[in-house]
Amino acid sequence: MNSMMKSVLVWLGIIALLVLAFRQIPQNSRQVEIPFSTFYTEGTAGKYKTVTLSGFDLEGTYKDPIKNPKTGETIDRFRTVAPPMQDLGKVILSWKTEGQLDEFKAAKPSENNFAYVLMFWAPLLVFVVLWFVFMRQAQMGGNKALSFGKARAKGLSTSAKRITFADVAGCDEAKEELKEIVEFLKDPAKFVKLGGKIPKGVLLMGPPGTGKTLLARAIAGEAKVQFFSISGSDFVEMFVGVGASRVRDLFEQAKKSAPCIVFIDEIDAVGRHRGAGLGGGHDEREQTLNQLLVEMDGFEGNEGVILIAATNRPDVLDPALLRPGRFDRRVVVDRPDVKGRHEILKVHTTDKIPLSPDVDLEVIARGTPGFAGADLANLCNEAALTAARGSKKWVEMADFESAKDKVYMGAERRSLVMTEADKRITAYHEAGHTVVAVVMPHSDPMHKVTIIPRGRALGVTWQLPVTDRFNTTRDYMESRIAIAMGGRIAEEIFFNQLSTGAANDIQQATEMARSMVTEYGMSDKLGPLNFGGGQHEVFLGRDFAQHREISEDTARLIDVEVQEFVMRNYRRAKEAIESHRDQLVAIAEALLVRETLDGNDIEILMKGGTLPPPKAGGTPTAPATTEGAATGAPLNPALKPA
Numbered sequence: 001m002n003s004m005m006k007s008v009l010v011w012l013g014i015i016a017l018l019v020l021a022f023r024q025i026p027q028n029s030r031q032v033e034i035p036f037s038t039f040y041t042e043g044t045a046g047k048y049k050t051v052t053l054s055g056f057d058l059e060g061t062y063k064d065p066i067k068n069p070k071t072g073e074t075i076d077r078f079r080t081v082a083p084p085m086q087d088l089g090k091v092i093l094s095w096k097t098e099g100q101l102d103e104f105k106a107a108k109p110s111e112n113n114f115a116y117v118l119m120f121w122a123p124l125l126v127f128v129v130l131w132f133v134f135m136r137q138a139q140m141g142g143n144k145a146l147s148f149g150k151a152r153a154k155g156l157s158t159s160a161k162r163i164t165f166a167d168v169a170g171c172d173e174a175k176e177e178l179k180e181i182v183e184f185l186k187d188p189a190k191f192v193k194l195g196g197k198i199p200k201g202v203l204l205m206g207p208p209g210t211g212k213t214l215l216a217r218a219i220a221g222e223a224k225v226q227f228f229s230i231s232g233s234d235f236v237e238m239f240v241g242v243g244a245s246r247v248r249d250l251f252e253q254a255k256k257s258a259p260c261i262v263f264i265d266e267i268d269a270v271g272r273h274r275g276a277g278l279g280g281g282h283d284e285r286e287q288t289l290n291q292l293l294v295e296m297d298g299f300e301g302n303e304g305v306i307l308i309a310a311t312n313r314p315d316v317l318d319p320a321l322l323r324p325g326r327f328d329r330r331v332v333v334d335r336p337d338v339k340g341r342h343e344i345l346k347v348h349t350t351d352k353i354p355l356s357p358d359v360d361l362e363v364i365a366r367g368t369p370g371f372a373g374a375d376l377a378n379l380c381n382e383a384a385l386t387a388a389r390g391s392k393k394w395v396e397m398a399d400f401e402s403a404k405d406k407v408y409m410g411a412e413r414r415s416l417v418m419t420e421a422d423k424r425i426t427a428y429h430e431a432g433h434t435v436v437a438v439v440m441p442h443s444d445p446m447h448k449v450t451i452i453p454r455g456r457a458l459g460v461t462w463q464l465p466v467t468d469r470f471n472t473t474r475d476y477m478e479s480r481i482a483i484a485m486g487g488r489i490a491e492e493i494f495f496n497q498l499s500t501g502a503a504n505d506i507q508q509a510t511e512m513a514r515s516m517v518t519e520y521g522m523s524d525k526l527g528p529l530n531f532g533g534g535q536h537e538v539f540l541g542r543d544f545a546q547h548r549e550i551s552e553d554t555a556r557l558i559d560v561e562v563q564e565f566v567m568r569n570y571r572r573a574k575e576a577i578e579s580h581r582d583q584l585v586a587i588a589e590a591l592l593v594r595e596t597l598d599g600n601d602i603e604i605l606m607k608g609g610t611l612p613p614p615k616a617g618g619t620p621t622a623p624a625t626t627e628g629a630a631t632g633a634p635l636n637p638a639l640k641p642a
């Protein structure tokens with residue numbers, strides 16, 4: 001009794017601490033990251049209520065919070081990072097004295113912020129929680145630690161909102177294969193009478209964010225049965241025996257609620273090849289996996305429990321999981337093609353966000369090769385936020401454009417200021433890619449080029465593929481090598497120097513040439529043989545790179561051919577640039593002014609024309625900031641050759 005009281009007191013203490021730590025963060029409100037330039041414009045326009053400066057970190061609140069029409073979230077706070085600037089404090093103070101700002105605080109770095117509170121309290125919290133857990137374990141005595149697992153397994157979520165196949169777009173094949181499972185769950189007895197083979201386990205395999213969880217939920221929704229879900233990584237516990245007991249408990253519960261679905265996300269976290277763990281011994285994960293196998297063998301399919309697991313690493317799964325009677329159905333959930341992306345975009349916009357008539361979802365779908373469903377959902381959300389920030393009544397194409405950049409390349413970096421010289425080099429480098437891309441035959445139309453740094457890249461040159469390319473021709477690949485060389489050549493010609501910015505381009509070009517020679521049989525000298533040169537990602541066992549012994553002579557010949565492929569296109573690119581020098585300069589100079597050019601602008605400049613003045617109300621340009629050293633600009637990152 002006494003120790004019960006103690007436990008209660010400890011829990012109360014923890015709750016009190018958490019409340020203290022989270023107090024300052026109101027629910028359903030959100031802080032946005034904004035570029036410094038936006039901060040400056042908005043601040044001057046008097047949009048802020050408070051601003052706090054600590055070091056180079058700026059935070060504050062809006063006078064008029066913005067509501068995201070899609071999620072109902074309210075954006076009422078912002079943060080940004082200032083470039084090193086001496087008079088920043090003075091500038092903000094002047095907003096206050098002139099009445100644009102209500103309150104200005106210059107705090108000492110990291111005083112009174114959440115991270116600080118957490119840093120201060122975290123060790124204490126961890127200690128208290130550990131102490132609590134050990135007390136309980138001791139109190140129950142050795143084996144009873146199992147009920148700790150039990151307590152947690154109750155945390156299984158049951159689906160709140162009914163999701164159906166209509167919510168999952170762009171994976172018709174997978175849905176078709178899963179219909180049978182739905183039929184079974186709807187009426188197991190009837191299914192068996194009609195001679196259906198009872199399914200037991202389904203493994204959904206596919207890259208992250210392609211909707212595997214969503215599909216599993218949709219099966220439950222279609223069949224109107226309960227949905228239990230747990231993630232593989234939840235099983236991996238620090239106390240021995242807990243993972244296994246959780247599996248047992250999970251199945252116990254599921255059997256009681258049959259027919260139902262048990263969904264295990266990230267099954268690779270427990271289902272890795274046994275013996276592959278550290279030390280190779282009986283680790284926790286292995287016990288959990290064994291228990292899972294025992295349970296799967298133990299229940300009869302007609303009990304009406306269907307196990308669905310998801311993974312994006314089927315290659316590391318223990319073969320025992322894939323044996324008959326276990327996860328014997330395997331369904332591939334791939335990244336959507338252009339049609340699928342169009343449908344997913346429809347799902348995430350229809351009745352959810354108001355679209356301006358200028359929004360063409362098909363064009364967006366075409367410009368987002370490689371995006372998974374989750375990226376597209378994210379894109380729609382970001383676009384709605386951007387529109388909301390501009391106080392627009394609907395979401396426009398421009399909002400999708402800027403959201404796309406953000407989702408594609410990661411948030412803009414603004415850690416350090418890019419020097420004027422770096423900016424010039426980047427502009428000419430990107431203009432080099434652009435000119436070659438326009439001049440080369442068999443290449444995709446130009447979509448846009450920018451020198452606003454995003455993610456790891458300094459600048460980006462994007463082409464818009466006409467359709468998804470699953471088959472790439474030799475001419476197309478040769479042109480891509482030439483385009484990749486364009487950046488480096490422009491630097492050579494206009495600055496007479498070589499920077500590190502082209503490293504990524506060079507790597508891509510070399511890899512492409514090597515694949516052409518060793519995998520696609522595109523070299524006349526080596527012929528249509530596979531020389532096991534493929535270093536590309538092996539996924540779902542498709543497209544396996546074969547490792548074959550090759551002689552030293554052949555290896556040498558391969559190197560010579562690869563070099564020849566690259567150099568041939570280097571020369572082609574150089575010719576293209578030399579005969580379009582003026583256009584390249586025009587594009588680079590326009591980039592220095594506007595930072596981003598679209599396909600139209602590029603066409604005008606290539607024809608020697610001048611650009612119309614920029615449209616008003618466009619997206620504000622970010623300050624040109626990036627790391628000092630150039631890390632290279634990948635060329636249309638989604639369009640890696642097959």
Ligand SMILES: Nc1ncnc2c1ncn2[C@@H]1O[C@H](COP(=O)(O)OP(=O)(O)OP(=O)(O)O)[C@@H](O)[C@H]1O
Nearest residue numbers: 167168169208209210211212213214344373374377
């Ligand atoms: N095919 C799709 N149709 C509609 N929306 C999708 C689709 N795929 C993903 N989404 C959106 O992305 C979100 C995340 O997808 P989900 O969690 O199902 O992906 P996942 O494949 O399970 O990813 P992970 O492997 O990272 O767990 C979904 O909630 C949904 O909003």
Ligand SMILES: [Zn+2]
Nearest residue numbers: 487502505633
């Ligand atoms: Zn480049």
